[in-house]
Amino acid sequence: MLKYIGKRLIQSVLVFYVFLTATFFLLLAQPGDISDQFLSNPQIPPEVRQQYAERLGLTGSAWDQYVRYMKNFVTGNLGVSFSEYPRDVSSILKERVPRTVTLFMFATMLSFLMGFKSGKILAWRRGKRGENLITVVGVFFQTVFYPWFALLMIRFWSFDLKLVPGGKFLTVEKWLHKEGDFDANSVFARMLTTIVVFGFALLILELTTRRMHDRVAGSRIRWGGRILLLGIMVIWWETAWRVMLPYALDIADHLILPTVTLALIGFGGTMLLTRTSMLETLREDYILTARAKGLSTKTIRDRHAARNALLPVTTSLVIALAFLIGGGVVTETVFSWPGMGQTLLRAALTEDIPLVIGAFTFIAVLALTAHLVVDILYMYLDPRIRVGD
Amino acid sequence: MTQQVTGAAITEEAIWRTRLRLLRRRMGQGWSSFTSSPVGLIGLTIIVLFGIMAVAQPILIKTVWPPKIYDPVIGHDAPISTLTVVPDGEVTDGATQISLFEASLLDPIIKVGDTVDIPRQPAPPSKKHLLGTDPLGRDVLSQLMYSSRAAFVLGIVAALVTVGIATMVGSVSAFFGGIVDTLFMRLADLIILIPFLPILIVLSALIDFDLLDLALLIGVLSGFGGAAIVLKSQALSVTVKPYIDAARVAGGGRMHLIFRHVIPNVLPLSFLYMMFSVTDAIASEATLSFLGLLNIPMSWGIMIYTANSQGYMLSSATYWWLLFPAGLSVSLLAGSFFLVGRAMDEIINPRLRRR
Numbered sequence: 001m002l003k004y005i006g007k008r009l010i011q012s013v014l015v016f017y018v019f020l021t022a023t024f025f026l027l028l029a030q031p032g033d034i035s036d037q038f039l040s041n042p043q044i045p046p047e048v049r050q051q052y053a054e055r056l057g058l059t060g061s062a063w064d065q066y067v068r069y070m071k072n073f074v075t076g077n078l079g080v081s082f083s084e085y086p087r088d089v090s091s092i093l094k095e096r097v098p099r100t101v102t103l104f105m106f107a108t109m110l111s112f113l114m115g116f117k118s119g120k121i122l123a124w125r126r127g128k129r130g131e132n133l134i135t136v137v138g139v140f141f142q143t144v145f146y147p148w149f150a151l152l153m154i155r156f157w158s159f160d161l162k163l164v165p166g167g168k169f170l171t172v173e174k175w176l177h178k179e180g181d182f183d184a185n186s187v188f189a190r191m192l193t194t195i196v197v198f199g200f201a202l203l204i205l206e207l208t209t210r211r212m213h214d215r216v217a218g219s220r221i222r223w224g225g226r227i228l229l230l231g232i233m234v235i236w237w238e239t240a241w242r243v244m245l246p247y248a249l250d251i252a253d254h255l256i257l258p259t260v261t262l263a264l265i266g267f268g269g270t271m272l273l274t275r276t277s278m279l280e281t282l283r284e285d286y287i288l289t290a291r292a293k294g295l296s297t298k299t300i301r302d303r304h305a306a307r308n309a310l311l312p313v314t315t316s317l318v319i320a321l322a323f324l325i326g327g328g329v330v331t332e333t334v335f336s337w338p339g340m341g342q343t344l345l346r347a348a349l350t351e352d353i354p355l356v357i358g359a360f361t362f363i364a365v366l367a368l369t370a371h372l373v374v375d376i377l378y379m380y381l382d383p384r385i386r387v388g389d
Numbered sequence: 390m391t392q393q394v395t396g397a398a399i400t401e402e403a404i405w406r407t408r409l410r411l412l413r414r415r416m417g418q419g420w421s422s423f424t425s426s427p428v429g430l431i432g433l434t435i436i437v438l439f440g441i442m443a444v445a446q447p448i449l450i451k452t453v454w455p456p457k458i459y460d461p462v463i464g465h466d467a468p469i470s471t472l473t474v475v476p477d478g479e480v481t482d483g484a485t486q487i488s489l490f491e492a493s494l495l496d497p498i499i500k501v502g503d504t505v506d507i508p509r510q511p512a513p514p515s516k517k518h519l520l521g522t523d524p525l526g527r528d529v530l531s532q533l534m535y536s537s538r539a540a541f542v543l544g545i546v547a548a549l550v551t552v553g554i555a556t557m558v559g560s561v562s563a564f565f566g567g568i569v570d571t572l573f574m575r576l577a578d579l580i581i582l583i584p585f586l587p588i589l590i591v592l593s594a595l596i597d598f599d600l601l602d603l604a605l606l607i608g609v610l611s612g613f614g615g616a617a618i619v620l621k622s623q624a625l626s627v628t629v630k631p632y633i634d635a636a637r638v639a640g641g642g643r644m645h646l647i648f649r650h651v652i653p654n655v656l657p658l659s660f661l662y663m664m665f666s667v668t669d670a671i672a673s674e675a676t677l678s679f680l681g682l683l684n685i686p687m688s689w690g691i692m693i694y695t696a697n698s699q700g701y702m703l704s705s706a707t708y709w710w711l712l713f714p715a716g717l718s719v720s721l722l723a724g725s726f727f728l729v730g731r732a733m734d735e736i737i738n739p740r741l742r743r744r
Contacts (some may be wrong), residue, residue: 015578015579015582018579019579019582019583026592027591027595030595030596132426132427132428134432135428135731136428136728139724139727139728139731140720140724142724142727143668143720143723143727144720144724145672145675145676145679145689145690145693145716145719145720145723146672146718147675147676147679147680147693147697148677148679148693148712148715148716148719149716149720151693151697151702151712152712152716154702155702156410159703187600221626251406323586325586325587326584326585326586326587327586329586329587329590330586330676330679330680333680341587342608344587344590345589345590345680348590348591348594348595349594351594351595356591358589360583360587360591363583363584363587364582364583367582367584368582369585371582385699
């Protein structure tokens with residue numbers, strides 16, 4: 001098991017290296033560089049432009065630049081952003097990566113849950129009325145022109161109903177007069193910590209109680225634990241970080257609409273795939289056996305069929321994530337959510353090459369990590385391919 | 390294909406005629422199971438409708454639509470419409486009413502209840518412009534029809550390139566295995582790992598793309614990516630079939646085996662994949678145009694980009710013809726190719742067939 005994970009890690013690092021190199025040379029092959037933007041400015045003579053290019057490391061042969069970049073990269077120096085000049089890329093990443101990861105995490109979880117539940121029911125109801133309608137709706141969400149859909153969502157939920165804010169990270173008017181010494185990033189960091197800690201606690205709770213022999217007691221402990229954890233979370237925020245609470249809620253408010261929109265476009269794919277996978281599982285003999293034993297439909301569907309149908313759906317999570325990252329760029333642009341997607345688009349438009357590579361680094365790391373996690377998860381879920389036990 | 394040889398009837402027939410007959414029979418079977426599900430038929434109907442629109446636009450421009458007004462890119466028209474002046478803040482219908490403040494800018498002595506004639510762009514739908522005009526005074530219906538042609542060209546070119554590359558790569562790497570296989574599959578892993586859209590965004594921000602460039606790029610990226618993996622697994626299951634061995638024993642060369650035996654048996658799945666890559670291509674193009682990154686005269690994405698960048702998004706209830714036709718067209722055409730693909734999947738993939 002450990003050996004397998006180690007091997008996969010090495011593979012991932014190799015893939016990452018190839019990707020980074022390819023991206024670097026691809027971007028280097030573009031005509032011109034940032035100093036060309038001052039070509040038409042008579043107050044900046046060629047020498048100054050030359051100096052500027054030298055200071056940003058844009059001189060020398062392609063190979064020299066590559067070696068320099070790689071050396072810096074290994075030491076954790078990702079260079080200086082051109083478009084947000086004095087800031088270095090790693091500080092921009094540090095600020096914006098958590099926002100994007102939060103958005104993706106919630107959207108992926110939500111779309112997976114929705115897709116799996118509805119796909120399960122869809123397969124079960126094959127040939128009945130409503131099946132075609134749900135399929136068409138699922139395909140619609142899968143292939144809807146996403147920017148347009150996001151604009152409609154903003155228009156409806158934010159502009160017409162005024163339920164949630166339609167964009168941006170926080171309400172500026174509210175933060176202008178805040179009392180207390182903290183900024184949005186520190187509040188957001190605390191929110192993230194809370195989510196991670198309690199999410200982990202919930203996961204452990206689920207895993208332990210699901211394995212208990214006594215089903216009824218397990219279910220009671222599970223619900224008790226959930227309520228207890230929620231209570232602890234609320235009390236913690238009410239006491240320790242009380243001043244920040246309204247501001248944290250403000251950020252959370254801004255998070256709702258982009259998450260739901262992103263989840264909606266992602267869920268169609270999961271739903272259709274779950275349906276396919278369920279239909280294949282339902283033809284297996286053990287389903288017939290379960291029916292013959294007289295088990296209830298719900299038990300057959302949820303415990304016998306859905307568990308096995310889950311496997312291919314899990315692997316598709318990686319592809320779904322790639323889909324979501326693409327959607328994420330659009331989401332963040334449409335919703336003005338200051339995360340990596342928006343950063344990538346802006347950096348690409350201003351030819352801010354270090355920042356583009358930085359954003360790509362993030363995307364590649366996210367995708368590779370997800371790939372690795374899914375492989376390990378798959379091994380855990382499917383005992384047939386458990387390696388080296 | 391197993392074929393019952395029942396004496397003279399077959400031997401007298403030319404070989405191409407037999408093939409044709411078999412093909413027709415297979416198509417007939419496929420068609421009847423395709424029509425048994427309404428989902429695929431819905432998709433096909435929508436595709437045909439858009440196809441008619443795409444073909445009709447140049448004909449209309451040649452015959453009844455003067456290009457000066459109806460050209461999708463450089464046409465212009467500002468129909469005069471008569472608006473009633475209402476007090477400020479009481480405009481309920483932008484198509485027939487105008488606020489006192491706005492009207493007084495045109496005519497300082499105007500009163501509530503008067504009517505004004507003003508040239509409108511964007512103009513609401515009328516007999517002359519069935520879907521109104523856009524913020525630059527161009528006919529929306531004409532744009533919509535012109536764009537559907539662009540979408541078809543893009544989608545089909547991208548799909549053909551994707552499937553061509555993926556079929557070749559898949560068959561070759563399944564047939565030869567070894568180092569060729571490893572190379573192609575690792576390349577596919579790399580491409581599948583890296584999300585499509587960010588790469589296209591960065592490339593199109595740095596290079597000027599037109600429609601065909603984009604189609605080729607999408608085709609190459611997805612051809613070497615996910616489609617290659619799927620088609621390779623299909624080709625693998627073909628290469629172990631006895632008829633491949635039979636052909637080999639009969640003295641068939643490698644090229645003969647790949648082109649005459651492996652690829653024809655992978656083709657149904659390739660065709661299925663074509664449907665999905667049309668969907669991808671149309672959606673990517675629209676998104677890139679929406680972000681304003683492509684050098685294309687007119688497309689559905691650009692129509693939405695124009696409406697949104699000129700600030701008509703939040704008044705989309707009043708100016709519905711600016712956002713809805715284009716947005717719906719992208720969704721519908723992409724969705725209908727997807728639906729046809731799914732319906733075909735249920736025919737081609739035996740594991741999904743109804744028991």
